[in-house]
Amino acid sequence: MKHFSSPARAACLAGLLSAALAGLAPAAEFPERSVRIVVGFSAGGTTDVAARIIAKELSDDLGQSFVVENKPGAGSNIGAESVARAKPDGYTLYMVAVTSAINQTLYKNLSFDIVKDFSPVALVIKVPNILVVNPSLPVKSVQELVAYLKANPGKVSFASSGSGTSIHMAGELFKLRTGADIVHIPYKGSAPAITDLIGNQVQLMFDNMPSAWPHVQAGKLRALAVTTAERSATAPDLPTMVESGFEKFDVSSWFGLIAPAGTPPEIVSKLNASVLKALAKPEVQQKFRDLGAITARTTPQEFGDFIKSEVETWATVVKASGAKVE
Numbered sequence: 001m002k003h004f005s006s007p008a009r010a011a012c013l014a015g016l017l018s019a020a021l022a023g024l025a026p027a028a029e030f031p032e033r034s035v036r037i038v039v040g041f042s043a044g045g046t047t048d049v050a051a052r053i054i055a056k057e058l059s060d061d062l063g064q065s066f067v068v069e070n071k072p073g074a075g076s077n078i079g080a081e082s083v084a085r086a087k088p089d090g091y092t093l094y095m096v097a098v099t100s101a102i103n104q105t106l107y108k109n110l111s112f113d114i115v116k117d118f119s120p121v122a123l124v125i126k127v128p129n130i131l132v133v134n135p136s137l138p139v140k141s142v143q144e145l146v147a148y149l150k151a152n153p154g155k156v157s158f159a160s161s162g163s164g165t166s167i168h169m170a171g172e173l174f175k176l177r178t179g180a181d182i183v184h185i186p187y188k189g190s191a192p193a194i195t196d197l198i199g200n201q202v203q204l205m206f207d208n209m210p211s212a213w214p215h216v217q218a219g220k221l222r223a224l225a226v227t228t229a230e231r232s233a234t235a236p237d238l239p240t241m242v243e244s245g246f247e248k249f250d251v252s253s254w255f256g257l258i259a260p261a262g263t264p265p266e267i268v269s270k271l272n273a274s275v276l277k278a279l280a281k282p283e284v285q286q287k288f289r290d291l292g293a294i295t296a297r298t299t300p301q302e303f304g305d306f307i308k309s310e311v312e313t314w315a316t317v318v319k320a321s322g323a324k325v326e
Helices: 006-029 046-062 074-084 098-106 142-151 166-178 190-198 209-217 265-279 282-290 300-321
Strands: 035-039 066-070 092-097 118-133 156-160 182-186 204-208 222-226 252-260
Touching: 035 046, 035 074, 046 066, 046 092, 046 118, 046 209, 046 252, 046 265, 046 282, 074 092, 074 098, 074 252, 092 098, 092 118, 098 166, 098 252, 098 300, 118 142, 118 166, 118 209, 118 265, 118 300, 142 166, 142 222, 156 166, 156 190, 166 182, 166 204, 166 252, 166 300, 190 204, 190 209, 204 209, 209 222, 252 265, 252 300, 265 282, 265 300
Parallel strands: 035 066, 035 092, 156 182, 156 204
Antiparallel strands: 092 252, 118 204, 118 222, 118 252
């Protein structure tokens, strides 16, 4: 065994301390380069809009570019899978939506687990869904819509931003509760679905309020109801599905940031703090409020618990509807 003199021992200890500090340096200095925020849908939908608002705030706060990258397809699973496989260093994040909680049951052979393969960062917003129809459809209430659908079985299509989205499942729940014969047409995001709804290629949609409401205000779509238990402050005159005769019809969407499992907790904490800082700003709250969204404030642990509960909740709806995607 070697024995060191005091100077040598001091030098050795200094070296070990330097090495330990060097090991902590990446987290302390994070981010040192641009960060990707992957969105599993096409540009223009609610997930994309929320991601871009948060990306700008994170860029301003942390001094590096946070760049949104759209990877649509398979009900957002393509984007989620790419992030699950990414290096857990904080430089690849995923803007997760309620869709991923639904997909855990809806898809039989997912290559990832939304709970086990990701580290939750922060819930960002919650939004109501809104039942909108093409103005050419001769209905002005949910009751009139149900009557029309029963008089025209198989002739009406409903759009979604992809199989497994809350938009899709709200439509399936509507079919289940009414017995209506309507055809589901999935898209790769809300934006292309809305385009076809306005063009009357499809006739109705349970879209997220942020992407649909501007078109309602412009007169391009007609809103019939919101899908949350309470009315929306953005559209206080619009009845809920419950008020329209559908007991316990409560569907809302949520969006937040997650990272690959194994991302250092100090990086997750730094990102969480930056998101909360952004969501505390009145101007950011107003941006989301204008879209019909409500900002949230969670710790990573709280968001993780929330995702788990959502997977369990939506499993019940998926199984009841009989919906499945291979």
